[in-house]
Amino acid sequence: MNTHQLLGKYNVPVPRYTSYPTVPYWDEGCPTVVAWEKSVLSAFGESREISLYLHLPFCEALCTYCGCNKRITKNHGVEHPYIEAVLNEWAMYREMLPGRPVLRELHLGGGTPTFFSPENLEYLLSSILKDVDLAPGYEFGFEAHPGTTSVRHLEVLRQLGFTRLSIGIQDFAPEILAIINRRQTFEDVRLVTEKARELGYTSINYDLIFGLPLQTPAHIRDTMAKVRTLRPERIAFYSYAHVPWISPSQRAYAESDLPVGEEKRALYELGRELLESAGYAEIGMDHFALPGDSLYEAMQAGTLHRSFMGYTPFTTHLNLALGASSISDSWGAFVQNEKKIETYQERVNAGELPLIKGHLLSREDRELRQHILDVMCRYQANWEAGSPGEALAAGLSRLQELEADGLVRIEPGRLQVTALGKPFIRNICMALDAKYWQRQPSGRLFSQAV
Structure with missing residues (x-):
């Protein structure tokens, strides 16, 4: 079967696999605070190691392609009340944990974290960092x-220990930036990149998207040429997820403006070829890194991990996420916070963890989660030969067709993704996804695989 036929066959709606089980297949209801606390304490254990994610949801302008949870406003008076709520939530976790946490990772996401003033970010972060010890490395x-990251932002965050930043670019073409309402220039990107390096940031990532409205191979070539001149250590080269039933702002452009199917996948393959010719290595799904970057080294060492924060060189079993809509992971359970900012703040300020839903992972969930993680991070999965377990055996049965098409090789105790199969990682994961096959969606739920 040729590539054209494979794309036609496997370009179906699939989950993104930021977790397993994926959010639509979490158990109905929410773990009680008691159950969540028990799972948190189990993950905290003797190592006391945690990762922290802070969701800062405000943006001054709406980027029409974006599916993130955000609030569009030019009123910066929202900053301080939101920060106080986040700190109140953190205080509840500090009271829950029996000892001083050891912080392995800290990530600010959004929204636009640099919507917040440098002074307010310094107050927020210094208030959190005084309560933790820092892990080596x-x-x-x-x-x-x-367009909104100032020199002062870079200085303050560098002084607080930040060495990585991820710059949202998507594409450099003015006509594409205009149709997705993204207000920035190549000069903005260059200035932030160069100033960050002057200040000692050691890993800079560029977020790029293929499949945007009006995008052509010429745009990909131009974008990658500009990337090559600035040479960030990492690239996230994401597929545009067209889900207007979830993100109505995506109706700002016509679907006829979107490259789809084989045309869309060709944009990725061109981008990948250009990145690899510039010395970048493909890392898991959608990511690239230069030799020497910690993601590259983790891929080489087989220690790459994927969480709600994306790919990371560390496996931390307790990922606490603070802020509206954020999702925490204790390895044995997931919970998500209130999505509406006002409700989140009211509940937290009343001394209540703002949980709205979650999932307690069964033994089967944890086993399948590890296999799916291994496929996404190492292009393979392993188990004890001769006894894959009922759920995995069912997944391997579903993979037989993909094996016949040359996307995977299945051997006793081992699943290997082939070079031909790498564009179809999410399809491979979906075959292993017991929850999906127990309750297949009847309506539109996920974006296309390609």
């Missing part, structure tokens, strides 16, 4: 909009 990173 810790990594702090933040998402940066090149």
Whole structure:
């Protein structure tokens, strides 16, 4: 079967696999605070190691392609009340944990974290960091909009221990930036990149998207040429997820403006070829890194991990997420916070953890989660030969068709993704996804695989 036929066959709606089980398949209801606390304490254990994610949801302008949980406003008076709520939530976790946490990772996401003033970010972060010890080789990173990230932002965050930043670019073409309402220039990106390096940031990531409205191979070539001149250590090269039933702002452009199917996948393959020719290595799904970057080294060592924060060189079994809509992971359970900012603040300020839903992982869930993680991070999965377990055996049965098409090789105790199969990682994961096959969606739920 040729690539054209494979794309036609496997370009179906699939989950994104930021977790297993994926959010639509979490158990109905929410773990009680008692159950969540028990799972948190189990993950905290003797190591006391945690990762922290802070969701800062405000943006001054709406990027029409974006599916994130955000609030559009130019009123910066929202900053302080939101920060106080986040600190109140953190105080509840500090009271829950029997000892001083050891912080392995800290990431600021959004929204636009640099919507917040440098002074308010300093207050928020210094209030959290005074309550933790730092793990050896810790990594702090933040998402940066090149149009709103000032030199003062970079200075303050660097002084607080940040060495990574991820710059949201998507594409450099003015006509594409206009149709997705993204207000930035190449000069903005260059200035943030160069100033960050002057200040001692050691890992800079560029977020790029293929499949945007109006995007052509010429745009990909131009974007990658500009990337090559600035040479960030990491690239996230994401597929545009068209889900207007979830993100109505995506109706700002016509579906006829979108490259789809084989045309869309060709944009990725061109981008991948250009990145690899510039010395970048493909890391898991959608990511690239230069040799020497910690993601590259983790991929080489087989220690790469994927969490709600994306790919990371560390496996931390307790990931606490603070802020509206954020999702925490204790390895044995997931919980999500209130999505509406006002309700989140009211509940937290009343001394209540703002949980709205979650999932307690069964033994089967944990086993399948590890296999799916291994496929996404190492292009393979292993188990004890001769006894894959009922759920995995069912998944391997579903993979037989993919094996016949050359996407995987299945051997006793081992699953290997082939070079031909790498574009179809999410399809491979979906075959292993017992929850999906127990309750297949009847309506539109996920974006296309390609």
